[in-house]
Amino acid sequence: MKVTILGNNSALPAFGRHPTAQTVTVYGEVVLIDCGEGTQIQMQRYGLKWRSVHHIYISHLHGDHYFGLPGLINSMSLLGRIAPLHLHAPAELKPILDAILEVADTVLSYQLYFHALPEATALITDDPSFTVTSFPVEHRIKCYGFLVERKTKGRKIVPEKCNEYEIPAAFYDHLKKGEDYERKDGLVVKNDWVTEDGPAVKRYAYCADTLFTDSFQDVIRGVDTLYHECTYLEADKAKAVARYHSTAAQAAEVAKKAGAKQLLLGHFSSKYKELEAFREEASAIFPNSLVSIEGTVYEV
């Protein structure tokens, strides 16, 4: 399970940094979270296939989190996409998208399903490979975080061992569930003789744009990787508060309290050219803090 950063900046593009967008890759499925202007080009640049995207999640309707969405939706259609696309976003986005398509006289080549985000914390996607739970965060306008949880695929078959014990392929699904196999000659083949541990459940929490708060601590507790915005450093804490953003130290406090294993920092203000100070400030509180860099892939 990997996170690829497509944009790590706040609203004003600066120093080659783009507005917010990132993908979470789960068993080959690419989940897009937020879609700032230029996302379609960033995806091309970093080799993320649009056809692997079936779900897009938009945290809130400040432009730096969705102005790349109409272009991406259009481009998918121009390429003749057939697979349905599920868009999860605040309800107010739907009439805007509808109007954009209507004035262009555009009929998409595929079915676009719009799912309005629920006000309260809720499971919103249950895919065979992963789930997504949305939860409210605290921003100037309605804003949501997303918890992406990779499902386990059960035990992992070791084909050579299965052949050695003459286990028919028809029994593999039972093996994945951890069952033993009893042969006709009476030998009981223990599950762990022919399987290995499969991929573990992994949890990634994206906390969008938010004030420093503990209001969503219950949702993110114990996640493997926590993405938390830190638009400012502590020296500009007053600005962070006034604009419903957080500082690097505050992001680290959230990670520490949640018992996260790793913290990914992002959404940097364009006033900062260098980002090392964010890592320093956060890691003094939460050692495993990383500054998210565009084009970089992070293991959850």
Place this chain on the structure above:
Amino acid sequence: MKVTILGNNSALPAFGRHPTAQTVTVYGEVVLIDCGEGTQIQMQRYGLKWRSVHHIYISHLHGDHYFGLPGLINSMSLLGRIAPLHLHAPAELKPILDAILEVADTVLSYQLYFHALPEATALITDDPSFTVTSFPVEHRIKCYGFLVERKTKGRKIVPEKCNEYEIPAAFYDHLKKGEDYERKDGLVVKNDWVTEDGPAVKRYAYCADTLFTDSFQDVIRGVDTLYHECTYLEADKAKAVARYHSTAAQAAEVAKKAGAKQLLLGHFSSKYKELEAFREEASAIFPNSLVSIEGTVYEV
């Protein structure tokens, strides 16, 4: 008077090429024509100052011509712009922009004036330095071209010569209009002793996305530079017709018939990696044909 190409591609970004946007620089004023996704970043990249922009013209509401506009408008506000901005676009854009600002709870730091493009050919901007005339072209949805005409600034003062003949600065405005100066001692200082030819009237026509047509020939006749789309080569003429676009040869025919001095080709389909064939096809019909390249500045 210069044209800077910010995006030379049609809808689908490809090969590092961006969707349509370009600026016309007239006496330091930057006129933005169309604003595809990524325009604000392209302007930063090529050193075009947002504060020099007071007029933006949008040809039509296919996304590759305006999806960069909400981001640019927002960014100008984030930087605390005060100067009013005049947006000239099809009327249907206004409710979309209003909704985008409303859902973000955004109040711009400056006054944004929306001017709906008139159906028929009309003078829409009369600035001290230039005029802009919009004219309908033929596309799948309502679409407009723009004729930008640089005004002359009159005769150009030669200060040393004026000093030599003791002409007071208060008379300079008369000199610019071509008048002679009569000194108190009776000497008549001929205008051309103390002035030079000023910048000439220049005309640039942007023909947006259009079918091959002679319907706007009267407007573009004799322009210094004609920008004409050529999404396709002649080999794909059927596609061009079906999609209300033109070929390189057709663009050249329009330029030839209009008696333009120079042709700038753009809006290339993403099916073409190399662009030299466009220049070859057009220049066989109209020799002074140029392929527009992003970041390149063209003298009108």
